[in-house]
Structures are given as structure tokens and as C-alpha cells.
Amino acid sequence: xxxxxxxxxxxxxxxxxxxxxxxxxxxxxxxxxxxxxxxxxxxxxxxxxxxxxxxxxxxxxxxxxxxxxxxxxxxxxxxxxxxxxxxxxxxxxxxxxxxxxxxxxxxxxxxxxxxxxxxxxxxxxxxxxxxxxxxxxxxxxxxxx
Amino acid sequence: xxxxxxxxxxxxxxxxxxxxxxxxxxxxxxxxxxxxxxxxxxxxxxxxxxxxxxxxxxxxxxxxxxxxxxxxxxxxxxxxxxxxxxxxxxxxxxxxxxxxxxxxxxxxxxxxxxxxxxxxxxxxxxxxxxxxxxxxxxxxxxxxxxxxxxxxxxxxxxxxxxxxxxxxxxxxxxxxxxxxxxxxxxxxxxxxxxxxxxxxxxxxxxxxxxxxxxxxxxxxxxxxxxxxxxxxxxxxxxxxxxxxxxxxxxxxxxxxxxxxxxxxxxxxxxxxxxxxxxxxxxxxxxxxxxxxxxxxxxxxxxxxxxxxxxxxxxxxxxxxxxxxxxxxxxxxxxxxxxxxxxxxxxxxxxxxxxxxxxxxxxxxxxxxxxxxxxxxxxxxxxxxxxxxxxxxxxxxxxxxxxxxxxxxxxxxxxxxxxxxxxxxxxxxxxxxxxxxxxxxxxxxxxxxxxxxxxxxxxxxxxxxxxxxxxxxxxxxxxxxxxxxxxxxxxxxxxxxxxxxxxxxxxxxxxxxxxxxxxxxxxxxxxxxxxxxxxxxxxxxxxxxxxxxxxxxxxxxxxxxxxxxxxxxxx
Numbered sequence: 001x002x003x004x005x006x007x008x009x010x011x012x013x014x015x016x017x018x019x020x021x022x023x024x025x026x027x028x029x030x031x032x033x034x035x036x037x038x039x040x041x042x043x044x045x046x047x048x049x050x051x052x053x054x055x056x057x058x059x060x061x062x063x064x065x066x067x068x069x070x071x072x073x074x075x076x077x078x079x080x081x082x083x084x085x086x087x088x089x090x091x092x093x094x095x096x097x098x099x100x101x102x103x104x105x106x107x108x109x110x111x112x113x114x115x116x117x118x119x120x121x122x123x124x125x126x127x128x129x130x131x132x133x134x135x136x137x138x139x140x141x142x143x144x145x
Numbered sequence: 146x147x148x149x150x151x152x153x154x155x156x157x158x159x160x161x162x163x164x165x166x167x168x169x170x171x172x173x174x175x176x177x178x179x180x181x182x183x184x185x186x187x188x189x190x191x192x193x194x195x196x197x198x199x200x201x202x203x204x205x206x207x208x209x210x211x212x213x214x215x216x217x218x219x220x221x222x223x224x225x226x227x228x229x230x231x232x233x234x235x236x237x238x239x240x241x242x243x244x245x246x247x248x249x250x251x252x253x254x255x256x257x258x259x260x261x262x263x264x265x266x267x268x269x270x271x272x273x274x275x276x277x278x279x280x281x282x283x284x285x286x287x288x289x290x291x292x293x294x295x296x297x298x299x300x301x302x303x304x305x306x307x308x309x310x311x312x313x314x315x316x317x318x319x320x321x322x323x324x325x326x327x328x329x330x331x332x333x334x335x336x337x338x339x340x341x342x343x344x345x346x347x348x349x350x351x352x353x354x355x356x357x358x359x360x361x362x363x364x365x366x367x368x369x370x371x372x373x374x375x376x377x378x379x380x381x382x383x384x385x386x387x388x389x390x391x392x393x394x395x396x397x398x399x400x401x402x403x404x405x406x407x408x409x410x411x412x413x414x415x416x417x418x419x420x421x422x423x424x425x426x427x428x429x430x431x432x433x434x435x436x437x438x439x440x441x442x443x444x445x446x447x448x449x450x451x452x453x454x455x456x457x458x459x460x461x462x463x464x465x466x467x468x469x470x471x472x473x474x475x476x477x478x479x480x481x482x483x484x485x486x487x488x489x490x491x492x493x494x495x496x497x498x499x500x501x502x503x504x505x506x507x508x509x510x511x512x513x514x515x516x517x518x519x520x521x522x523x524x525x526x527x528x529x530x531x532x533x534x535x536x537x538x539x540x541x542x543x544x545x546x547x548x549x550x551x552x553x554x555x556x557x558x559x560x561x562x563x564x565x566x567x568x569x570x571x572x573x574x575x576x577x578x579x580x581x582x583x584x585x586x587x588x589x590x591x592x593x594x595x596x597x598x599x600x601x602x603x604x605x606x607x608x609x610x611x612x613x614x615x616x617x618x619x620x621x622x623x624x625x626x627x628x629x630x631x632x633x634x635x636x637x638x639x640x641x642x643x644x645x646x647x648x649x650x651x652x653x654x655x656x657x658x659x660x661x662x663x664x665x666x667x668x669x670x671x672x673x674x675x676x677x678x679x680x681x682x683x684x685x686x687x688x689x690x691x692x693x694x695x696x697x698x699x700x701x702x703x704x705x706x707x708x709x710x711x712x713x714x715x
Contacts, residue, residue: 006616006619006620009599009602009603009606009608009616009620010620010623010625012602013595013598013599013602013620013625014598014625016598016601016602017591017594017595017598018585018588020594020597020598021588021589021591021594023585023588024585026582027579027582027584027585030575030578030579030582031579033538033570033575034572034575034576034579036533036538036539036541037539037572040572043571043572043573044572044573044576048576051579051580052576052579055579055584056623057623057624057625058623058624059622059623059624062622062623091571091572091573
């Protein structure tokens with residue numbers, strides 16, 4: 001289960017509990033609306049995020065750890081790949097660079113078509129030669145005995 | 146068709162072509178007849194050597210064009226295997242290259258030209274026109290567009306140049322041209338390259354093909370041709386291979402209650418585009434219906450709309466304000482969209498082989514999208530636009546398959562405030578609202594009610610078993626149950642079946658930590674069945690008694706709740 005889903009469950013449980021004891025759950029309803037947006041933590045500053053996590057009931061010594069996971073580059077990239085995050089969304093405050101793989105490797109030389117035939121024509125490397133010579137020598141020893 | 150050469154001289158393709166060029170006249174004429182494409186079949190050529198492996202070595206050796214059956218229908222081929230598959234394009238390209246090796250008045254030159262002619266552009270047009278019942282003049286015009294920059298630019302400015310695209314005195318819509326262009330040249334892959342796996346690229350040899358494709362590529366980039374190149378656009382099949390698609394007219398007709406029509410269409414603005422109308426209807430339906438959560442317990446209840454089966458009586462009985470399932474919503478939405486005037490089509494999609502979920506899809510000339518108002522599966526991004534629309538939250542259930550101009554987003558931005566009465570709030574606005582509210586003080590910590598609330602939420606999200614246990618472990622690390630963590634252990638409850646077999650059901654045993662020494666020594670404990678999420682509140686003695694009887698056992702001897710254990714008999 002994702003971290004965000006867990007937060008939603010805790011918040012929903014809070015709402016239901018507060019309803020049962022006839023206390024106001026307005027804050028939790030607003031938090032529910034916020035959490036409905038999978039990209040919400042990328043759209044708020046750290047203080048607001050801490051406020052929300054505290055409201056949900058996350059322990060003080062856990063808040064930073066959870067917050068860092070919620071706004072991690074992995075999470076950002078997964079949302080982007082899942083088409084849930086629009087890089088042009090002006091609401092997004094926390095962004096990570098998205099690289100085009102083709103651009104990164106565009107200068108890398110690819111092997112030519114001749115390489116396979118070139119390799120076939122090459123002599124065995126010294127390592128392989130010595131390996132076979134070792135085997136040969138062992139066989140000689142065995143037969144000489 | 147198999148062409149058998151005696152042995153390798155140069156390479157398989159060239160040797161095969163040489164064999165064709167030196168075929169006896171009767172065999173050659175037969176080959177030409179077969180190679181001309183028709184509606185039913187389009188032959189390819191396979192080149193083999195006598196020395197290749199074959200499955201029927203006892204059949205007579207044949208050189209040249211292999212006859213696979215005799216007059217009596219007996220199989221006379223040798224079923225060669227191995228070798229390389231060449232496309233007709235590759236073979237004909239090689240033929241073209243070889244042409245310069247022969248005098249223009251030679252038999253070989255004549256044969257090469259004849260073979261090339263069987264698969265040239267003219268031949269392609271003839272086949273396409275016949276197979277698709279298309280006016281040949283339209284095809285001529287299509288290839289004229291692809292052969293001329295002037296015609297291409299006029300095509301881009303179609304509305305001002307319609308006279309250049311008239312066929313037989315009739316005006317032809319641009320979409321008609323796009324349809325055939327898309328069918329002929331297809332889609333681009335993820336890297337933006339046109340596929341070569343289409344008929345014109347592989348079964349024919351058109352020397353200027355690259356030039357034609359370049360111009361087509363420009364059309365592809367400039368104009369939305371997705372409808373004609375992407376099968377998903379028109380829901381030829383569902384998003385997943387196990388989905389089934391129900392189109393207009395494939396289910397019995399039924400009537401939507403006038404009250405629903407009134408609720409949806411009473412305030413429909415008159416100037417909306419088709420895409421805006423589709424979004425308007427979606428938003429309106431989300432406001433007038435609620436989700437039938439009884440669907441979550443469909444294995445215990447039997448209601449007609451908890452399954453994908455069509456029920457005219459049920460559908461016609463729906464009223465505004467009713468609780469509905471994904472099946473009801475998708476059927477109604479598709480029906481309403483299909484009744485709109487204009488080039489818009491909707492379908493219902495049933496997900497999976499067991500048809501356990503439904504959504505709708507629609508497409509126009511400009512966009513293709515799915516609408517999924519209800520999706521409560523916990524392993525997906527759950528969406529409930531029926532709830533969101535009532536609370537002014539941005540809707541998440543519309544997913545585009547093709548929307549080059551962002552029309553769906555624009556449509557939602559336009560119609561949503563008209564229906565909801567306000568724009569969907571941004572995260573920033575929600576946070577401002579949150580900050581303006583005071584925090585609730587002195588909220589009592591009723592563990593039983595908290596557990597009940599938690600378990601209800603888990604059930605509604607279909608979280609049982611081990612997933613529940615893991616989630617509870619995570620929640621236990623929060624302040625949900627108060628400042629002190631609940632003590633926890635796992636128990637197994639022995640269950641015996643009628644056939645005598647035994648198994649254990651897993652339970653979680655929870656207890657509040659002891660606060661003061663003066664507190665009563667026996668505390669309340671809470672036992673949760675992880676399969677059903679039933680909660681039992683009992684005393685420590687009750688658990689001890691059940692441990693003593695063997696009805697319950699600790700899952701691990703190392704993790705027990707202190708003070709709750711089997712009594713040791715001395």
C-alpha cells in the first residue's frame with residue numbers, strides 16, 4: 001500500500017470516529033479533499049505538509065521521514081510516468097528534472113555492423129589461450145601417468 | 146510461394162531471383178498470376194535451397210516454383226524450413242537493383258519489370274480501392290497530396306481549398322481523406338517513427354515511399370489523425386485484452402426516466418461543443434447519483450445491478466438521488482452520449498474476464514476518453530467522482546486516450562463551475578481554508594470506537610487479511626490510538642471442518658498499555674478477526690481461558706502479551 005493511501009485511511013478513520021462522537025471533522029474533510037490529489041504534497045510547502053501530517057496523527061519523530069518519502073524523486077517520477085503529474089501544472093512547487101534517455105546517450109557511439117565479424121576473426125585472447133593450455137597440460141600429465 | 150534453387154551461388158535472395166528469372170515460361174506465368182494481389186490473398190515469396198532441411202524429404206525434388214499440391218489434392222511439397230524471410234519490398238528492391246545488369250531488351254529485364262509492376266503504386270491503389278470500396282480517384286488524390294508540397298499545404302488549409310479536393314463533383318470532408326491516410330500508413334511508435342509493418346511498406350515496392358511517408362508524417366504531426374490509426378481511440382477493444390466493449394445497439398433498448406433527463410438537461414447551455422456536452426453530462430450524473438456501497442458486499446447480497454448483466458427493469462427504475470453501481474453509471478452515460486447530435490460515440494467497457502467492473506468511453510473527431518466515476522479498488526488509484534462532484538473537488542475519473550488540444554481539460558474547466566456553482570479548489574485554497582479552522586481540543590480517546598471506525602474504513606476499502614495486519618501495524622505507529630501504542634500480538638483460532646481437517650484463522654490481539662500501578666489488574670482486550678474484521682471486546686481472562694482450552698494459540702512463543710498466557714498445570 002502506498003504511503004498516501006495509508007494517510008487517507010487514517011484520515012478517513014479519524015472522520016468516522018469524530019462523527020461517532022459528535023465532534024467537528026471539518027479539518028479532516030478538507031484534508032481528505034487535499035489527499036484526493038495524488039500530487040498534493042508536491043503542491044505545498046514543508047510547513048503546510050507538516051501541519052497536515054500532524055493533523056492526521058503522524059508522530060512527531062516520524063513526520064520528517066514520511067514527508068521525505070512523499071516528496072521523493074522516485075514518487076515524482078512515478079506520478080509523471082503514470083500521467084498523474086503534469087510538469088506544466090503551475091500548482092506544482094516541488095519539481096525534479098525529467099531526463100530524456102535518448103538525449104542523455106545521444107553522443108554515445110554505437111558498435112558498427114562489422115564488429116561481429118571482426119570479433120570472429122580475432123585471435124583468442126591471451127586469457128582464453130592460457131585457459132586451454134592449462135587444460136591441455138593437465139591432460140598431458142594425466143596421460144603421462 | 147516457394148522458389149527452390151539448387152544450391153547457394155551468391156546469396157539466398159539473389160539466387161532465388163535468378164531462379165525466377167530462369168523459370169520455364171509456364172511456371173513463370175503461374176508465378177505472375179499468383180503474385181498479383183487480390184482481395185482474398187496477397188502472396189509472399191520464400192526462397193529455399195535443395196540443401197535446406199525439410200519435413201517431407203520423400204516427396205519429389207522440385208526446382209523453381211514449387212507445386213505444393215497435385216491434381217488430386219495430394220500434398221507434393223517438401224515443407225522446407227530454415228532460411229530467411231524476406232518481405233516483398235526487400236525482394237523487389239533487389240530486383241530493381243539487378244535491372245542494370247541486363248540489357249533492356251532481354252528476357253530477364255522484361256521479367257523484372259513485369260514483377261515490379263505487380264507490386265507498384267498502381268497495383269496498391271487497385272487493391273486498396275477494391276478491398277475498401279473506395280473511389281480510385283480519391284486514392285489518386287491522396288497520393289497527389291503526398292507527392293506535392295503544394296497540395297500538402299492546401300490540405301493543411303483545407304477549409305480554404307476545398308475545391309482542390311472535390312472528387313466526381315462532390316465535396317469530400319477532410320476526415321474522409323484522413324481516414325484512408327491513417328489506414329494506409331498507420332501510427333507512429335513511441336519514438337515517433339512510422340511503422341514498416343503495414344501493407345504498403347512490406348508487400349509492395351514503391352520507390353518514392355520514403356518521400357510519401359515524410360509528407361504523411363507531417364500530416365500526422367499537424368492534424369489529429371489518431372482516430373484512424375489508433376484502435377484504442379474507437380475502443381476496437383478495451384484497455385486490457387480481457388476487457389469487453391459493448392457498443393450502441395448491442396444491448397436491448399431501454400428508457401431513461403424523464404426525471405433523470407430533466408435533472409441532467411434542464412440547464413444545459415446551448416452553445417456547448419460535443420466534448421463540453423460529454424463532460425457536462427458526466428459532471429451532472431456525478432452530482433445526481435451516489436455510490437451504492439452495498440456492492441462491496443456483493444458476495445453476500447444478490448442484486449441485479451451488482452453484476453454486469455443487463456436489466457431493463459432495474460435501469461428504467463433509476464431515479465435522481467439513487468445509489469448506483471459502476472454498471473448503472475456506465476450504461477446510462479453511454480446511452481445519453483449516443484443520443485447527442487453530432488459525431489460522438491460512446492461505449493461501455495466491462496473490465497476483466499469476470500466483468501467485475503465497468504466504465505464508459507467516448508470519442509469524437511478530436512478526442513477519445515474514458516470516464517470512470519466509480520473505482521474503489523484499493524490496488525488502483527481509487528476514484529469516486531460521485532463524491533468529488535458533490536464536494537467541489539476536482540474530478541479524477543476522466544482519462545484521455547487522445548486529446549491533442551487539451552479539449553477535455555478545457556471542457557471540464559468550463560462546465561464544472563456551471564454545475565457545481567464554483568471552480569474546483571486548488572491545494573493552496575484548501576490549505577488556506579484549513580488554516581482558518583481551529584483544531585479540535587480535548588478529543589476523547591475511545592479505543593473501541595476508534596477501532597470500530599478503523600475497521601469500517603478497512604472493510605469499505607476491501608482491506609482484509611495480511612494487508613489489514615500490515616496497515617494496522619503502520620497506523621499503530623501514529624497517534625491514532627492516542628499517545629501510547631497499543632500492545633499487539635497475533636493469535637490463531639483453531640477451526641475444524643466437517644471432513645475433520647484443521648486450520649487456523651488469524652486474529653490480532655490488542656491491549657492498551659497499563660498506565661498506573663493502581664489500575665485494575667485485568668484490562669479490556671480487543672480481538673480482531675483478520676478475515677472478517679469483526680471486533681470482539683473481552684477481558685484478559687476470556688483470552689486466557691481460550692488459550693487454556695487450545696481454541697486459541699499464540700502465533701509466536703516469543704511475542705505474547707505479558708499476563709495473557711496459558712496457565713501452566715503443575
